[in-house]
Amino acid sequence: MFAVIALVVGVALGVIFRPTVPVGLVPYLPIAVIAALDAVFGGIRARLDKIFDDKQFVISFISNVLVAALIVYLGDQLGVGGQLSTGVVVVLGVRIFGNVAAIRRHLFRA
Amino acid sequence: MKPGPDNFLIQLFQSPLDPGYADAAARKAERPAPSRGRRLGGRGATALACLLIGLLFAVAYQHAVAAKPSTTKAREDLVGDVQSRRKQAEQLQKQAEDLRDQVARARDNALAGRGDAERLRELAAGTGLGKVTGDGVVVTLADAPPQIDPVTGKPSDDNPGVVLDRDLQDIANALWQAGAEAIAINGQRLTATSAIRTAGGAILVDFRPVTGPYQIAAIGPDQDAFAGSGTAQRFRRYVETYRMQFTVKSRKGLTLVAAPDPELRYAGVASPSPSPSGGR
Amino acid sequence: MRIKRPTPGSASIAVLLLLLGFALVVQLKSRNNDADLAAARPEDLVRILSDLDAQQTRLRNEINDLEDTKRQLDSGTQGQEAALADARKRADELGILAGTLPAEGPGLQLDFVAGGEPVRAETILDAVEELRGAGAEAMQISGAGAAGSAPVRIVASTYFVDDGGGLRVDGAVLEAPYRVTVIGDPQTMLTALNIPGGVVDTVRQHGGTVSVNQADPVRVTARHAPVSLKHARPVS
Numbered sequence: 001m002f003a004v005i006a007l008v009v010g011v012a013l014g015v016i017f018r019p020t021v022p023v024g025l026v027p028y029l030p031i032a033v034i035a036a037l038d039a040v041f042g043g044i045r046a047r048l049d050k051i052f053d054d055k056q057f058v059i060s061f062i063s064n065v066l067v068a069a070l071i072v073y074l075g076d077q078l079g080v081g082g083q084l085s086t087g088v089v090v091v092l093g094v095r096i097f098g099n100v101a102a103i104r105r106h107l108f109r110a
Numbered sequence: 111m112k113p114g115p116d117n118f119l120i121q122l123f124q125s126p127l128d129p130g131y132a133d134a135a136a137r138k139a140e141r142p143a144p145s146r147g148r149r150l151g152g153r154g155a156t157a158l159a160c161l162l163i164g165l166l167f168a169v170a171y172q173h174a175v176a177a178k179p180s181t182t183k184a185r186e187d188l189v190g191d192v193q194s195r196r197k198q199a200e201q202l203q204k205q206a207e208d209l210r211d212q213v214a215r216a217r218d219n220a221l222a223g224r225g226d227a228e229r230l231r232e233l234a235a236g237t238g239l240g241k242v243t244g245d246g247v248v249v250t251l252a253d254a255p256p257q258i259d260p261v262t263g264k265p266s267d268d269n270p271g272v273v274l275d276r277d278l279q280d281i282a283n284a285l286w287q288a289g290a291e292a293i294a295i296n297g298q299r300l301t302a303t304s305a306i307r308t309a310g311g312a313i314l315v316d317f318r319p320v321t322g323p324y325q326i327a328a329i330g331p332d333q334d335a336f337a338g339s340g341t342a343q344r345f346r347r348y349v350e351t352y353r354m355q356f357t358v359k360s361r362k363g364l365t366l367v368a369a370p371d372p373e374l375r376y377a378g379v380a381s382p383s384p385s386p387s388g389g390r
Numbered sequence: 391m392r393i394k395r396p397t398p399g400s401a402s403i404a405v406l407l408l409l410l411g412f413a414l415v416v417q418l419k420s421r422n423n424d425a426d427l428a429a430a431r432p433e434d435l436v437r438i439l440s441d442l443d444a445q446q447t448r449l450r451n452e453i454n455d456l457e458d459t460k461r462q463l464d465s466g467t468q469g470q471e472a473a474l475a476d477a478r479k480r481a482d483e484l485g486i487l488a489g490t491l492p493a494e495g496p497g498l499q500l501d502f503v504a505g506g507e508p509v510r511a512e513t514i515l516d517a518v519e520e521l522r523g524a525g526a527e528a529m530q531i532s533g534a535g536a537a538g539s540a541p542v543r544i545v546a547s548t549y550f551v552d553d554g555g556g557l558r559v560d561g562a563v564l565e566a567p568y569r570v571t572v573i574g575d576p577q578t579m580l581t582a583l584n585i586p587g588g589v590v591d592t593v594r595q596h597g598g599t600v601s602v603n604q605a606d607p608v609r610v611t612a613r614h615a616p617v618s619l620k621h622a623r624p625v626s
Contacts, residue, residue: 005157010164011165053135053152094123096126102126188436189435203449206452209453217463233616235623235624237484237488237545241624243622243623302544303526304546371455
């Protein structure tokens, strides 16, 4: 439950303080959001499967965001930014769908 | 397990959960329960990570949605303006048409019993100043879809399949030749004084802008004669060459509204001339 | 086939499909309506806005005029007289527009002389539309002077078709050089004809010439037979 409260507090802090992001990082925000979502859903599913591990969650979150941003950055430098970011979004999206489906099975037995 | 891309994709779709969780659970089952400190530390790290995630969501939302670049906002405002003005214009148009009908009826009533009214109505109908109904043809003409430049991925600026004012002129001309008795383009009735011309990138019929797809409705033309006319053949070629869109459909019970009264400021009825006037 | 009693499951499926269908239609319609706006650049949108404004002003003026006329026609015996005067004025106007009455007024005389290439129907059609856009109120066209080329009144339904080396106007064959007589504001029409890429330019490019004479009054005496509607019916 700590996790959920912390999430809500984070959102509230972001809304209240409106931190400005350096302009160079703004294009990577969407991909970071999707990577974070993947980590979050993975964590929720692990929780429901009763194999949740804090270290794993934190590491998967940090590494997802960093790797996704790095891949997109590399792609931008090479000139294939659009395509690489599409690839990253596709993979993360597939994982999110898979985890959400498992969560659904747990919650609704459907 | 067979290494290679096949395996990765199958794994991707079948087991989206990080195998790390399963490994950690297996490891935990072997080792003794961790100390309270470590557990709290772990919980704290998770909470911190969740805080960061929440922060990330909020910031990303602000940057992506709330702080849309001002040009996009301005454009959306413009689009909203255009739509609301269009609705207003439609209402005004309807009001004008209703009033025209009422004035026509009031005229008829005031002249009731005189042959003039009937004659006037027939004359008005033939010149485009009276509402008419009948069976006819609707020609639909639309711009070719913009060609995408293969290099930049953006639509190229000049499009040879764009409908020009002379295309509408030619079609109207061919319809009159085929025996049309009344023609309207996108609801604008054609009269002896209504011009089809381009001004500033838009086509104006009788000074009113019309946009594609263009519907040219005509009552009375011989559909076969029109379909076989040189103009129709030319436009069918344009469909193949430029992917312009051109269709001819017969329609029953077309109703074409009257054009607004033109005020003749320069022409007056001529006094009878001494020399014989030609005429057909 | 007996119709089974709807179970809650099939009822909710039906509702969901209904919503899906509804959403599809709404989305398609909104895409159709906004397709032209979505593709327009901001400059185009501004121009569309100003066009719409001009149209609204015209419509409002017209509505005011119509309401005035309606008030006059509705008001009793004054209404009768007003109606008769109105009818007479209208009959004159309609006659001029339909070509059943001769007209005169200030205007221009245009002579199209062919050069290397014959003057084509599309050039004449272009000229007629340009003149209409410049406020022409009555027009006629005649061919090379000789018996058998009586002037033809140009009305809404007049069509122009190439016929050999000549021109077929409303069924009558005319031969070059053509003279177009038009009544309207001479200055506006002159300007419209002389714009770059306009009628005078185009004819010159094909090797011909257009000579324009201003005259006051100009007489348009050719008459058009009164139209007999075979397919269209007036509706009030």
